[in-house]
Amino acid sequence: SAVISQKPSRDICQRGTSLTIQCQVDSQVTMMFWYRQQPGQSLTLIATANQGSEATYESGFVIDKFPISRPNLTFSTLTVSNMSPEDSSIYLCSVRTSGDYSYNEQFFGPGTRLTVL
């Protein structure tokens, strides 16, 4: 499986500010995804980060609030803009790779725990 790192691992931010979360993979991957897990809830897909084109957002998520970059096949960023306390969540990136194992599994990074005051 791919080794995925995220920065920062956690942060405490003031409302109205923005935070950019980085996701780095140790190998080139075809697909990268961003999820969030709100307190006591399940993981929810925010968007698919496409290399070389704009991200594809799920219903309820918009680019102005969660802009995503995917400059190459090993790196992506998610920005949480104009934050409010409701944005307090764990944000996770995941990757889908091809290789010796099945093509369809997604592997997750360790997550970024965001608290908005």
Added chain:
Amino acid sequence: DQQVKQNSPSLSVQEGRISILNCDYTNSMFDYFLWYKKYPAEGPTFLISISSIKDKNEDGRFTVFLNKSAKHLSLHIVPSQPGDSAVYFCAASSGGGADGLTFGKGTHLIIQP
């Protein structure tokens, strides 16, 4: 509307016994199903998956069963070990697994010595 449901928030099993975690789904477009294990402060760890063309997949102590007509899948862990104590998430995808995942709310499995 929750498309993937795990109706048991928690499950307690004795060490050495079988753990059975259940998951139901409503979206007929789902054709690939996965189980993840999650410890606090860590990202989910992939355990096992199954395509809709199969009804069973086995990997060591883990077996996933899929009943498409009932839109139900289950994860069996035999024998259960203390290190299995974690939150288990069921996830589903369409497009043969090419799309993002839809997760259930998770089941907290507690293995008692």
